[in-house]
Amino acid sequence: MNLRKIVTIVEEIVSEGGRPVDPAARVAIVAAVIDNPWAGEGFVDDLAPGIEATASDLGALLAPRVIEALGAPIEAYGKAGIVGLNGEIEHGSALIHTLKFGDHFRRAANATTLLPAVEKRATAGTLFDIPLKHITDQTIRSHHQSVEVRIPDAPHPNEIVIALAGAAQGRPQQRLAPLASEQ
Template identity: 80%
Template sequence: MKVRKIVTIVEETCAEGGREVSPAARVAVVAAVIENPWAGQGFVEDLQPGIEQNASPLGALIAPQVLEALGAPAEAYGKAAVVGLDGEVEHGSALIHTLKFGDHFRKAAGATTLLPAVEKRGPAGVVFDIPLKHVTDATIRSHHQTIEVRLADAPHPGELVIALAAAAQGRPQQRLAPLSTER
């Protein structure tokens, strides 16, 4: 795995809807910009060797960093893969949609739910939204949220941006009734 850089973003929302949020709602993102292991090879039928070589080390690298940046237990989490223009969306999916990657984050966060994801292809500076859901119960509406991310110089055409996000709480000022109230 060839890492060009790691970017950490921490967002704190101190007011929402004209009201103070106390404590501030905190969301953290850690994004690794890596060389696409399948770049320049044309269509690769078997992605498994690249998955075996990269997915677990990548998850082990960034999962603890996003939780450290959050500075609190994660209540919601999500993941993203953005593929440079010389790659396929499947390249990003191959790395993030495997337990070899996701279980590092699940274990570190004490999570039991599926890790929501987004994947797309785009040029350097493309904006992507990481979806987040509750770490143990995906039906908890208050924790369904997103964080918008943009890295000005990534991904290069032969790179991938692989990102994890965690929130210390649900949406600021959330007030929707629980899903269980709808019948």
């Protein structure tokens, strides 16, 4: 894995809807900007060697950094794979949709659900939303949220941005009835 940079973003919402949020709602995002292991090779039939060489190391790098940046137990989480224009969306998917990557974050967060994800091909500086869901019950509505991310100089055409996000709570001031109330 050729790593160019790591970006950490921490958001604290202290007021929502004109009312204080106490404690502040915290979300942390940690993104790695790496060389795309398949860029410049044309169509690659077997992505497994690149997955094997990269995915676990990325998960091991990012998961503890999100936990540390958040500074609180994670209740909601998600992931992203944003591929530069010389790659394929499948390249980002290959790295984030494997247990070799995701299990690092699941273990660190004591989670059991699948990580919701966004993947896309884009130019440097693109905006992307990382969807978040509850770590043990994806039907808990309060934790269905997303966080917007932008890295001004990434991904370059031959790079991939791989990111993990964690929230210490659901949406600030959430007040929707539980899903069970509609069933």
